[in-house]
Amino acid sequence: MAPTTVSPRTCDLFAQEWLACTLRTYPEQTSRFLREERDPFRNPVGETLRTALTALAGELLGDFDRPRAAAALEDIVRIRAVQDFTPAEAVGFVLLARGAARSVAGRGDGGARPGSLEALDARVDELVLVAFDLFARCREEIHAIGARAARRRVYVLERAQGLSDDLKAAPPALCD
Amino acid sequence: MADQTPSPETLTQVEYRPRAKNWLDPHVEFRRGTFCYSALPKSLKALDLPNPREWQPFHRDWKLPPDWKAIILEGMKDRLDRFRSFRLFMDICVRCGACADKCHFYLGSGDPKNMPVVRAELIRSVYRRYFTTAGRLFGEAVGARELTEDVLKEWFYYFYQCTECRRCSVFCPYGIDTAEVTMIGRELLNLVGCNINWVLEPVANCFRTGNHLGVQPHGFKDSIDFAVDELEEITGVRIEAPINKKGAEILFVVPSADYFASPHYYTLLGYLLLFHEIGLDYTFSAFASEGGNFGLFTSHEMIKRLNAKIYAEAKRLGVKWILGGECGHMWRVLHQYMDTMNGPADFLEVPVSPVTGTRFDNTASTRMVHICEFTADLVRHNRLRLDPTRNDKWRVTFHDSCNPARAMGLLEEPRYLIRATCRHFHEMPENTIREQTFCCGSGSGLGTDENLEMRLRGGFPRANAVRYVHERHGVNLLACICAIDKATLPPLLEYWVPGVEVAGIHELVGNALIVKGGRERTTDLRGDPFEREAPAAEEEPVHA
Numbered sequence: 001m002a003p004t005t006v007s008p009r010t011c012d013l014f015a016q017e018w019l020a021c022t023l024r025t026y027p028e029q030t031s032r033f034l035r036e037e038r039d040p041f042r043n044p045v046g047e048t049l050r051t052a053l054t055a056l057a058g059e060l061l062g063d064f065d066r067p068r069a070a071a072a073l074e075d076i077v078r079i080r081a082v083q084d085f086t087p088a089e090a091v092g093f094v095l096l097a098r099g100a101a102r103s104v105a106g107r108g109d110g111g112a113r114p115g116s117l118e119a120l121d122a123r124v125d126e127l128v129l130v131a132f133d134l135f136a137r138c139r140e141e142i143h144a145i146g147a148r149a150a151r152r153r154v155y156v157l158e159r160a161q162g163l164s165d166d167l168k169a170a171p172p173a174l175c176d
Numbered sequence: 177m178a179d180q181t182p183s184p185e186t187l188t189q190v191e192y193r194p195r196a197k198n199w200l201d202p203h204v205e206f207r208r209g210t211f212c213y214s215a216l217p218k219s220l221k222a223l224d225l226p227n228p229r230e231w232q233p234f235h236r237d238w239k240l241p242p243d244w245k246a247i248i249l250e251g252m253k254d255r256l257d258r259f260r261s262f263r264l265f266m267d268i269c270v271r272c273g274a275c276a277d278k279c280h281f282y283l284g285s286g287d288p289k290n291m292p293v294v295r296a297e298l299i300r301s302v303y304r305r306y307f308t309t310a311g312r313l314f315g316e317a318v319g320a321r322e323l324t325e326d327v328l329k330e331w332f333y334y335f336y337q338c339t340e341c342r343r344c345s346v347f348c349p350y351g352i353d354t355a356e357v358t359m360i361g362r363e364l365l366n367l368v369g370c371n372i373n374w375v376l377e378p379v380a381n382c383f384r385t386g387n388h389l390g391v392q393p394h395g396f397k398d399s400i401d402f403a404v405d406e407l408e409e410i411t412g413v414r415i416e417a418p419i420n421k422k423g424a425e426i427l428f429v430v431p432s433a434d435y436f437a438s439p440h441y442y443t444l445l446g447y448l449l450l451f452h453e454i455g456l457d458y459t460f461s462a463f464a465s466e467g468g469n470f471g472l473f474t475s476h477e478m479i480k481r482l483n484a485k486i487y488a489e490a491k492r493l494g495v496k497w498i499l500g501g502e503c504g505h506m507w508r509v510l511h512q513y514m515d516t517m518n519g520p521a522d523f524l525e526v527p528v529s530p531v532t533g534t535r536f537d538n539t540a541s542t543r544m545v546h547i548c549e550f551t552a553d554l555v556r557h558n559r560l561r562l563d564p565t566r567n568d569k570w571r572v573t574f575h576d577s578c579n580p581a582r583a584m585g586l587l588e589e590p591r592y593l594i595r596a597t598c599r600h601f602h603e604m605p606e607n608t609i610r611e612q613t614f615c616c617g618s619g620s621g622l623g624t625d626e627n628l629e630m631r632l633r634g635g636f637p638r639a640n641a642v643r644y645v646h647e648r649h650g651v652n653l654l655a656c657i658c659a660i661d662k663a664t665l666p667p668l669l670e671y672w673v674p675g676v677e678v679a680g681i682h683e684l685v686g687n688a689l690i691v692k693g694g695r696e697r698t699t700d701l702r703g704d705p706f707e708r709e710a711p712a713a714e715e716e717p718v719h720a
Contacts (some may be wrong), residue, residue: 014442026286027197027286027287027288029288029291030286030287030288033276033277034286037277038646039607040640041605041607041608041637041640041641041644042277042283042607043283043639044283044284044636044640045283045284045286045636048640077673078672079636080630082632082636082671083285083286083633084207084210084285084286084287084631099657135609138671140211141670141671142628142629142632142671145628145667145670146625146667147670148666148667148670149625149628149663149664149666149667150625152437152438152439152663152666153433153436153437153663154436154437155436155437155439155441156399156402156403156435156436156437156438157436157440159402160398160399160402173633
């Protein structure tokens with residue numbers, strides 16, 4: 001599975017397998033819906049997972065452009081950071097890439113090239129750490145957002161009393 | 177004794193698949209961030225509600241009254257007899273699944289019990305057990321459940337996770353309105369003192385002072401006076417904003433957030449400027465100082481108690497008709513319940529616009545007109561001078577607030593006003609607007625800080641559609657006509673779509689409105705400089 005020799009079909013199979021593994025982290029009734037409904041507005045979670053995991057699969061098996069990978073990763077982590085997951089479960093989907101890769105490699109005639117799966121594992125390790133950072137920053141952001149919302153509720157009172165108005169300050173970007 | 181320490185190989189065997197769970201299992205986990213805190217005893221006492229006490233949903237002991245089960249079942253029987261709709265909704269669902277994937281909480285959370293059909297089954301299963309022969313005889317085999325404390329806790333968790341937005345009801349072939357099932361569920365919970373503070377404190381405040389915030393008349397006047405001063409700074413025009421003026425033609429009722437919170441406040445500035453420009457003979461009331469009615473999220477009796485003040489004030493002040501501001505659930509109450517509960521409003525006249533002469537026959541029973549209908553009529557009759565270039569900095573999209581859209585069909589007027597006051601308007605995808613609009617995820621009293629995580633889940637489908645127009649068209653403003661939206665969409669968008677702000681329609685009207693007298697305006701109602709894309713001096717206003 002050296003990056004430059006992976007065919008688009010293998011990459012696609014890998015993305016599909018990774019998506020299937022990730023969807024299984026949701027309740028059964030839900031994972032079926034997330035998999036089958038293809039309208040991105042009727043099924044925003046499922047389609048975000050599909051799009052972002054496809055992009056991430058391409059990066060893992062291809063150039064591994066870190067900013068691009070982080071942006072795709074953020075789309076997923078941002079969702080899972082507020083869903084009913086523990087922190088480990090929220091970012092653990094990244095590690096599912098290992099099993100997905102082995103499953104796809106096992107279907108081929110000669111299996112994976114020697115050392116290629118270990119190289120992929122190293123990239124997965126790097127991704128999971130990025131996911132952990134993103135998760136932590138999402139959670140911090142939620143607290144900051146809550147604090148700003150509380151101030152908006154007494155906006156006129158603050159203005160009338162001449163208190164400073166910094167509510168317009170934009171939240172920090174997660175990915176530079 | 178054998179060593180129980182797991183081996184490293186065992187530890188790496190992580191089961192990512194959630195355990196299969198039977199929907200009849202009522203156990204829920206109250207994880208912080210996903211539920212609302214309980215109501216304080218003082219609020220229950222103020223409203224004479226039962227079982228005031230200190231408790232929290234994450235406590236093991238909810239301190240229920242000893243006969244709680246009998247109270248709930250008796251309450252259910254009473255409501256089955258009183259509300260034909262409730263009995264029908266308990267009986268006629270065929271589990272076709274049309275509603276299953278329509279709830280924003282289901283789409284955002286993936287929790288199957290947020291499918292509207294399953295949420296309703298939580299109460300329907302108890303109905304079957306105690307009110308149907310099949311349920312009594314065959315129990316779980318026909319989807320019937322005993323009413324236990326765990327079931328009650330499950331009701332609390334899920335009925336305070338439904339925003340009563342009624343999106344699911346649009347798709348139900350039988351017309352089942354799951355919001356009404358939630359309403360009854362909450363009524364039953366209230367019978368044993370299981371309610372949330374974000375609902376009951378505003379209700380208690382409203383009952384005492386006339387508004388959710390507990391603002392007393394002098395505080396109300398201070399806020400309005402502050403707005404009048406700010407408008408003078410922005411426009412150079414000194415306006416009047418009458419309060420409790422007897423004999424005024426129109427009583428104007430707004431949600432209290434309009435005079436206290438941001439960005440609602442800029443909408444208030446827009447109303448005030450508009451009324452000054454057309455010389456409207458109106459008055460605020462310091463007692464009917466709240467259009468919102470959190471009674472809707474408590475019980476039918478509470479809706480009536482809180483709503484009564486509006487007609488009482490209209491009568492006391494001797495107005496001819498009532499005008500209502502930008503609010504969401506306020507309009508569901510006014511449009512669908514007020515006349516039945518507190519009418520007939522035969523002491524009022526059928527509203528007629530004093531500016532255009534338009535008679536609002538659609539409000540013949542309630543005698544109350546929505547501000548967007550009123551202003552759209554003014555624009556339609558070319559009674560306003562508007563300069564849309566003043567809103568050039570905004571790339572606008574419109575969020576149909578659930579209640580005005582689905583409960584009263586107010587779909588075109590806000591869009592008409594946006595097109596008249598802005599030059600860049602982009603709709604979100606068709607299946608996310610109008611009757612199919614996605615809820616903000618925080619309505620029906622769930623917009624509280626401790627529930628933020630759940631709100632971010634529920635608001636994701638809406639934010640996802642906003643993100644689409646943000647990326648495709650550069651949309652940077654989400655316009656809406658609901659006070660809860662204005663409070664809860666900003667945090668939602670900060671998380672999901674940074675760079676998109678929120679505003680009311682009448683803020684956009686106030687920006688574009690050219691008023692007589694005063695000085696040349698250089699800033700919008702937020703005090704920010706206009707950012708016109710083309711010189712406006714030689715341009716004729718679109719509606720002049």
